[in-house]
Amino acid sequence: MTHLLHIDCPDEPGLVFRITQVLFEHGFNIISNQEFVDQSTQYFFMRTAFAGDRPPQVVVDQLRQRLSPATTVRLATAGKRPIVLMATKESHCLGDLLLRHADGELNADIQAVISNHAVLEPLVNRFDIPFHHVPATHDRAAHERGVLALLEQYRPDYLVLAKYMRILSPEFVARYPFRILNIHHSFLPAFVGARPYHQAFERGVKIIGATAHAVTNDLDTGPIIAQDVLPVTHTHTAASMAQAGRDIEKLVLARALKLLLEERVFFHHNRTVVFE
CATH class of the missing domain: 3.40.50.170 (Formyl transferase, N-terminal domain)
Structure with a gap:
């Protein structure tokens, strides 16, 4: 099953690495990844489609622990x-x-x-x-x-x-x-x-x-x-x-x-x- 991860937060170095590292550690495969930094506000946005056998909530829990409190993490499942x-x-x-x-x-x-x-x-x-x-x-x-x-x-x-x-x-x-x-x-x-x-x-x-x-x-x-x-x-x-x-x-x-x-x-x- 494919899952969709939405993350947005104030920009800082290393965000893409830290996010994808969590997915790797839990055995998920990244299917597609898109990110953007709004230079006018220095705000970071990332949409990641990933798949794997484990419950995806573990990714959300880990990211909320590792990223700043100002980060919004949202998970959705691809489907109707x-x-x-x-x-x-x-x-x-x-x-x-x-x-x-x-x-x-x-x-x-x-x-x-x-x-x-x-x-x-x-x-x-x-x-x-x-x-x-x-x-x-x-x-x-x-x-x-x-x-x-x-x-x-x-x-x-x-x-x-x-x-x-x-x-x-x-x-x-x-x-x-x-x-x-x-x-x-x-x-x-x-x-x-x-x-x-x-x-x-x-x-x-x-x-x-x-x-x-x-x-x-x-x-x-x-x-x-x-x-x-x-x-x-x-x-x-x-x-x-x-x-x-x-x-x-x-x-x-x-x-x-x-x-x-x-x-x-x-x-x-x-x-x-x-x-x-």
């Missing part, structure tokens, strides 16, 4: 991760993820789809995945209690907002820190908030894009995981920009989710280190 998708009315991102899941492209097990509208239920039913309609009301707290009650049943590793067009409360976000993935139909930090294609059209931009980011308490400003762009011209209207943007939105969301599922993303302050 439980996720829940959340959507509203738009089908392109949700449909793309459902297709990828059906084709075995996602290293995930989609446990359910939760939506504040019933529009997408026929689509989800085609894939034999549970669909839950939690109606949107003016009482956001009541709506979120209904969603959280469902999530307690499924206990997902990640929530994926596949065009879930509601702002989540700080209390909700705190339940899943850096575990809620959102797709924003703009190349952030430009055109934050609602109607970004209309904003882009009014500004006369020559490229439009999409941004997948972790959800935080501040609207559309969470750490960015993946982005991409495509060119547009003066002939595009706001509507045709939105239509063109749907393709890039679903590709960026799928790529960001893949990176998360493969444990390739480190969150550091409001930035990310992504080992591709």
Whole structure:
């Protein structure tokens, strides 16, 4: 079985040697290793895939003893991760993820789809995945209690907002820190908030894009995981920009989710280190 080791800490000499020495001492084989030092903060990040017959927790215990108290050590097992998708009315991102899941492209097990509208239920039913309609009301707290009650049943590793067009409360976000993935139909930090294609059209931009980011308490400003762009011209209207943007939105969301599922993303302050 392959295990994934995440380590981040203030940089110091000899870290790679000391970490890999622990793996060697306990008979583990390193399959791949990536490391990076952020020169602006002198902070060290390392992702290591390793395999062996012994329980991997011994590595974590040893590293916590040998490395500084400021070190974060996290262990994951390579394999399918439980996720829940959340959507509203738009089908392109949700449909793309459902297709990828059906084709075995996602290293995930989609446990359910939760939506504040019933529009997408026929689509989800085609894939034999549970669909839950939690109606949107003016009482956001009541709506979120209904969603959280469902999530307690499924206990997902990640929530994926596949065009879930509601702002989540700080209390909700705190339940899943850096575990809620959102797709924003703009190349952030430009055109934050609602109607970004209309904003882009009014500004006369020559490229439009999409941004997948972790959800935080501040609207559309969470750490960015993946982005991409495509060119547009003066002939595009706001509507045709939105239509063109749907393709890039679903590709960026799928790529960001893949990176998360493969444990390739480190969150550091409001930035990310992504080992591709």
